[in-house]
Amino acid sequence: xxxxxxxxxxxYGLAPQIPKVVGILILPIITPFLTAVDFGVYGLxxxxxxxxxxxxxxxxxxxxxxxxxxxxxxxxxxxxxIYGFLIxxxxxxxxxxxxxxxxxxxxxxxxxxxxxxxxxxxPVVFFGPTSVLGALYYQLEQKPLQIAIRSFTIGIITILLxxxxxxxxxxxxxxxxxSIGASQMLLQISYWWPLNSIAGISPIFKQDFTILKKQLKxxxxxxxHYYGGYLLNTSDRLVMKxxxxxxxxxxxxxxxxxxxxxFLMIGNAAGQAISPMLMTAxxxxxxxxxxxxxxxxxxIFLSVTxxxxxxxxxxxxxxxxxxxxxxxxxxGIIIIMAYNYxxxxxxxxxxxxxxxxxxxxxxxxxxxxxxxxILNYILVPIWGYKVAAYTTFVGLMYMGYAGYFLKEYKQTxxxxxxxxxxxxxxCVLTFxxxxxxxxxIVFKIVFTLLSMILGIVLTIHFARKLQTxx
Numbered sequence: 001x002x003x004x005x006x007x008x009x010x011x012y013g014l015a016p017q018i019p020k021v022v023g024i025l026i027l028p029i030i031t032p033f034l035t036a037v038d039f040g041v042y043g044l045x046x047x048x049x050x051x052x053x054x055x056x057x058x059x060x061x062x063x064x065x066x067x068x069x070x071x072x073x074x075x076x077x078x079x080x081x082i083y084g085f086l087i088x089x090x091x092x093x094x095x096x097x098x099x100x101x102x103x104x105x106x107x108x109x110x111x112x113x114x115x116x117x118x119x120x121x122x123p124v125v126f127f128g129p130t131s132v133l134g135a136l137y138y139q140l141e142q143k144p145l146q147i148a149i150r151s152f153t154i155g156i157i158t159i160l161l162x163x164x165x166x167x168x169x170x171x172x173x174x175x176x177x178x179s180i181g182a183s184q185m186l187l188q189i190s191y192w193w194p195l196n197s198i199a200g201i202s203p204i205f206k207q208d209f210t211i212l213k214k215q216l217k218x219x220x221x222x223x224x225h226y227y228g229g230y231l232l233n234t235s236d237r238l239v240m241k242x243x244x245x246x247x248x249x250x251x252x253x254x255x256x257x258x259x260x261x262x263f264l265m266i267g268n269a270a271g272q273a274i275s276p277m278l279m280t281a282x283x284x285x286x287x288x289x290x291x292x293x294x295x296x297x298x299x300i301f302l303s304v305t306x307x308x309x310x311x312x313x314x315x316x317x318x319x320x321x322x323x324x325x326x327x328x329x330x331x332g333i334i335i336i337m338a339y340n341y342x343x344x345x346x347x348x349x350x351x352x353x354x355x356x357x358x359x360x361x362x363x364x365x366x367x368x369x370x371x372x373x374i375l376n377y378i379l380v381p382i383w384g385y386k387v388a389a390y391t392t393f394v395g396l397m398y399m400g401y402a403g404y405f406l407k408e409y410k411q412t413x414x415x416x417x418x419x420x421x422x423x424x425x426x427c428v429l430t431f432x433x434x435x436x437x438x439x440x441i442v443f444k445i446v447f448t449l450l451s452m453i454l455g456i457v458l459t460i461h462f463a464r465k466l467q468t469x470x
Contacts, residue, residue, distance in 0.1 A: 039251030059222035084203035119181030127188035134191030225361035231369025236388035260335035267342035303455030309433035341400025348403030
């Protein structure tokens with residue numbers, strides 16, 4: 001189980017992240033051809049697209065996943081009907097996406113409005129949810145290589161296109177949009193044949209509306225849940241636009257998220273790896289196995305994020321070649337450490353997903369997201385854009401741990417996850433890293449070695465416990 005967690009996380013996470021790491025390493029090459037405004041435009045439009053993407057599947061992922069585990073003999077038929085429904089849904093979804101992107105285009109990018117809209121909409125219009133269903137199918141089949149190969153290949157292509165359009169053709173933010181648009185088309189194409197022909201999951205457009213209504217009743221409450229996660233991760237840049245924060249400051253905040261975004265993606269990859277294992281553990285009513293899986297992942301996250309945060313000043317000096325953005329690393333520490341919420345989030349929320357208590361998820365993520373949005377709207381005009389990093393940290397901590405205190409979770413829980421202990425550890429390590437980043441190299445090496453040793457010892461301890469639960 002432990003080997004599978006590590007290997008699948010590595011395949012889901014590390015293999016697809018290699019292009020992203022290379023993408024970070026090419027920043028010294030492309031940043032001389034970019035400005036803070038380029039970062040601002042790209043970050044803002046990405047945030048808008050992220051807002052709408054929550055609606056792309058209408059929360060049907062939970063029906064797809066649960067049908068795979070609970071109805072193994074009928075899940076293909078269920079998936080085909082959902083596939084057809086979501087393709088039809090693509091039409092109004094694309095219209096909504098286009099209107100929102102048009103509305104939020106900053107003045108600095110007005111001349112490229114329609115090009116930006118087309119580059120974001122075309123992959124959706126042509127293929128709908130193909131890549132989403134294809135990736136989920138291979139995830140549940142526990143065939144991570146199928147996902148990793150595609151992610152790795154498309155990632156490398158994206159990087160090469162970035163170099164071409166940004167460094168060679170000097171197209172600024174448009175270089176990013178062209179690269180991502182082309183890459184998304186290729187990703188969709190790569191999943192179409194195996195999903196439709198090999199797996200036999202081709203769309204059925206004729207719907208049984210009684211069944212569809214029942215599915216949507218379970219699925220739709222997860223839309224506010226996922227939207228709450230979006231509000232926490234990306235709406236801060238939308239708020240900055242709404243309160244007229246200078247595009248250069250939005251770019252600085254986006255630069256502070258550069259390394260943090262990597263941990264967000266690694267957290268998502270870890271979720272892909274651990275999800276089938278947790279769902280199987282909950283199906284077998286083995287909560288101790290689920291807990292130890294979460295603990296192993298949490299220890300690794302805390303160790304790695306702390307070490308990276310301690311060295312973030314040096315990392316920024318190497319990666320960022322724009323002098324005005326190099327000093328933004330303290331915000332980067334807050335953002336990186338905030339993503340330690342992710343492993344504990346899996347423990348409680350995946351159980352609620354499995355039990356189809358999706359309506360209760362709104363009490364967690366939507367409340368956290370809306371509160372963060374409101375706080376940013378009030379505080380950013382007063383204290384500046386930097387306050388958004390702190391509100392995000394608070395919101396993500398709430399989202400990661402609140403599920404353990406829901407009545408519905410407590411009624412079915414048989415083992416203790418100690419959420420308050422892990423929350424306190426995260427806050428203390430964040431405080432230490434925030435000041436340790438300014439220490440000398442010698443002290444940073446000491447902190448790094450101590451963190452590595454403690455992390456390895458604790459990981460081995462819980463990994464051995466996990467083996468006894470198999």
